[in-house]
Amino acid sequence: MSHAELGVWPRMLRAELRLVFGRRRNLALLAGLAAVPVILGLVVFATQDSALAGQGPGFLARITGNGLFLVVTALFLCLPFLLPLTTGIASGDAIAGEASGGTLRYLLTLPVPRTRLLAVKAVATLAFVASAVLGIALVASVTGAALFGVGDLALLSGTTIPASAGMARVAGVVAYVALSLTGLVAVGLFFSTLTEVPVGAMAATVVVAVVSAVLDSLPQLASIHPALLTHHWFDFAEFLRVEVDWGVLGQGLAVQAAWVAVFGALAWSRFVTADVTS
Amino acid sequence: MSTSDAPVRSSSLRSRAPWAVPVGVAVAVAAAFGAPPLLAAAGDADLPDVTAEELLARVAAAEPVPVTGTVVYTARLGLPELPVSEATGADPLVLLGGSSTLRVWSDGGERSRVSLLGTASEYSVVHDGPEAWTYSSVDDEVVHYTLDAEGRARYDAAAEKARDGVRPEVAEGLPTPEELARTALTRAEEHSTVSVDAPTTVAGRPAYQAVVTPRTSGTLVDRVVVAVDHETSAPLRVQVWSTQDPDVPALEIGFTDVSFSAPDAGVLEFSAPAGAEQREVVVPTPPDAADAERLAQERLSDLDLTEVPDPTELLPPGVTVTGEGWDAVTEVAGVDVAALLAGDAASADELGERVIGSERAQELIGEFRGDGGGELDLDVSVLYEQLTTEVPEGRLLSSTLLSVLVTPDGRVLVGAVPAATLLGLA
Numbered sequence: 001m002s003h004a005e006l007g008v009w010p011r012m013l014r015a016e017l018r019l020v021f022g023r024r025r026n027l028a029l030l031a032g033l034a035a036v037p038v039i040l041g042l043v044v045f046a047t048q049d050s051a052l053a054g055q056g057p058g059f060l061a062r063i064t065g066n067g068l069f070l071v072v073t074a075l076f077l078c079l080p081f082l083l084p085l086t087t088g089i090a091s092g093d094a095i096a097g098e099a100s101g102g103t104l105r106y107l108l109t110l111p112v113p114r115t116r117l118l119a120v121k122a123v124a125t126l127a128f129v130a131s132a133v134l135g136i137a138l139v140a141s142v143t144g145a146a147l148f149g150v151g152d153l154a155l156l157s158g159t160t161i162p163a164s165a166g167m168a169r170v171a172g173v174v175a176y177v178a179l180s181l182t183g184l185v186a187v188g189l190f191f192s193t194l195t196e197v198p199v200g201a202m203a204a205t206v207v208v209a210v211v212s213a214v215l216d217s218l219p220q221l222a223s224i225h226p227a228l229l230t231h232h233w234f235d236f237a238e239f240l241r242v243e244v245d246w247g248v249l250g251q252g253l254a255v256q257a258a259w260v261a262v263f264g265a266l267a268w269s270r271f272v273t274a275d276v277t278s
Numbered sequence: 279m280s281t282s283d284a285p286v287r288s289s290s291l292r293s294r295a296p297w298a299v300p301v302g303v304a305v306a307v308a309a310a311f312g313a314p315p316l317l318a319a320a321g322d323a324d325l326p327d328v329t330a331e332e333l334l335a336r337v338a339a340a341e342p343v344p345v346t347g348t349v350v351y352t353a354r355l356g357l358p359e360l361p362v363s364e365a366t367g368a369d370p371l372v373l374l375g376g377s378s379t380l381r382v383w384s385d386g387g388e389r390s391r392v393s394l395l396g397t398a399s400e401y402s403v404v405h406d407g408p409e410a411w412t413y414s415s416v417d418d419e420v421v422h423y424t425l426d427a428e429g430r431a432r433y434d435a436a437a438e439k440a441r442d443g444v445r446p447e448v449a450e451g452l453p454t455p456e457e458l459a460r461t462a463l464t465r466a467e468e469h470s471t472v473s474v475d476a477p478t479t480v481a482g483r484p485a486y487q488a489v490v491t492p493r494t495s496g497t498l499v500d501r502v503v504v505a506v507d508h509e510t511s512a513p514l515r516v517q518v519w520s521t522q523d524p525d526v527p528a529l530e531i532g533f534t535d536v537s538f539s540a541p542d543a544g545v546l547e548f549s550a551p552a553g554a555e556q557r558e559v560v561v562p563t564p565p566d567a568a569d570a571e572r573l574a575q576e577r578l579s580d581l582d583l584t585e586v587p588d589p590t591e592l593l594p595p596g597v598t599v600t601g602e603g604w605d606a607v608t609e610v611a612g613v614d615v616a617a618l619l620a621g622d623a624a625s626a627d628e629l630g631e632r633v634i635g636s637e638r639a640q641e642l643i644g645e646f647r648g649d650g651g652g653e654l655d656l657d658v659s660v661l662y663e664q665l666t667t668e669v670p671e672g673r674l675l676s677s678t679l680l681s682v683l684v685t686p687d688g689r690v691l692v693g694a695v696p697a698a699t700l701l702g703l704a
Contacts, residue, residue: 059398061418062418065552065553076398152552154551154552154553154554155551156398156399156400156415157391157393157400157402157413157415158402158404158411158413158415158420158548158550158551158554159544159545159547159548159549159551160549160551160552219376222377227311234397234398237397237398237399240398241381241393241395241400242391242393242544242545243381243383243541243542243545245348245381247535254311258307258310258311261303261306261307262300262303262304262307265299265300265302265303265304266300268296268299268300269296269297269298269299269300272296273294273296273297
């Protein structure tokens, strides 16, 4: 590989990132997601002395005791729908968006292999999804710290750990949630190579996540549950138990890796064989 | 993509070649995920033969070992679908049906922690000598159990080995393979025949299997199969088979992952988290029951398994037992069902503390007891309505392992027997 060729990678990626993060729709999406922890924090703050205090799903009741739980709660609430939606929009648009805009044809006339183009698209999409998760986490930790303060963290097991260890645990939650979305990115990227209608690819990606969650709730299908895309998403709670079982987390990430491998390969073979006419 | 507009056949073939990649990847992924369980299942344990007597003696003589592991518990009791779902989080009620995952830590002595894992929730039971705690992350509630003065005195007086029976019983405890196996095996020779099944592999460890078959045919329990680790003789799995279902065990609890190393000291400690609701429960020492337990413990430590004290001599007033062993039916008179349903903790605990005919019955009764403290997550009367059916004699609960009949005059009949037996007695 020559020097000139080596230089192409970062340049392409920079251009792609500028495109993804420059799109007004995507910025609005990030802003909307970042608003979730702010609204959540304000609601909990306003109702903490009323009869409504302590009600709600998951970790909601714990926020008043420790602002760090706002990060976990915000991710917990965004994970079933808002984050898959964000992932669907970003990944579904990656190829189909260029195709519908008529720019894919010109992109392919560049002396760049299609494989590399797809890889750049994938990395940029992953970066966007990761920044969505990180954005929620950062806004949540600032809001949580400002409204409720940060102190020792009471785990789900009833054990209390120091605030510094608690922060490390919450950072683990954030990382696991971000990595949990990689499988869906690959699925979305594949759909995006199938169509020239970005909305179709986006919707199909979200549908995959929703259908996966529905299948996961049917006890009759227990035997296929471990392989489902969304089955291990909420295993991030492992970080909040007295002894983190890395096997459980590894299993969840291995399933994501499997989905990435299969759908990444599907997206690649479709993209390198497709006749691009627009 | 279609072949019709492809100018040359060879180019269309070439353009299809990349599709072999995802196929190959899919096969590789399937192999990577599918192969390990197949391999594990293929190799059955190859262990030297033992007789049933030898196996029982080994289990009884085994030094308690520290255990850390993951346990999967599955109940197929044939009960109606309960309004408990994953959304409810970790609640001991989920043990009534379906599969649950538990994590077990024990130092092999008086300190242990058992956690029921739920989606983003956990229910923990921590034992530390004369004290015990339960913590529910859903309610953020701690219940602290301590022995009363007499129990404490007995605890202090008892030798370390005999202390097990003196530790505080938690109202909503969690099952472990160890505990279930002990109840099944210690009384095994009384009313059952014990045989040895082919060795198996549980949690990757070779294990002997003891099969405890009731001598009577009047019980719902067909057999209890206990898998015992070949090295430490610690129970790894217990399966209870019902006569109602020959295909799958009605109750199964076993390690999926186990190590016999001492758990981290921090795991076995408990101090209530700040802000959690805390309740204190002093566990009373019922003189008879405690004596029976201690007697049983002492005999156990003497390795004399055949002489377990006759439970009928130690029964509290109002309780009669018809039959003995597996098909025993316990009748408790003067139970205020309405008060129980209203969440009256005192009467609920009283019912639970009583010695019920078989250990299975005792166990299930423990699970049917309310929350112990009046504050219930589920409407108990709704639960009662759902679980029981109306019969001329009262209300009947029938599951694959246990039948319960509640008569309008306040008698409760419980036994690991078919419902017809209870109806006949009532």
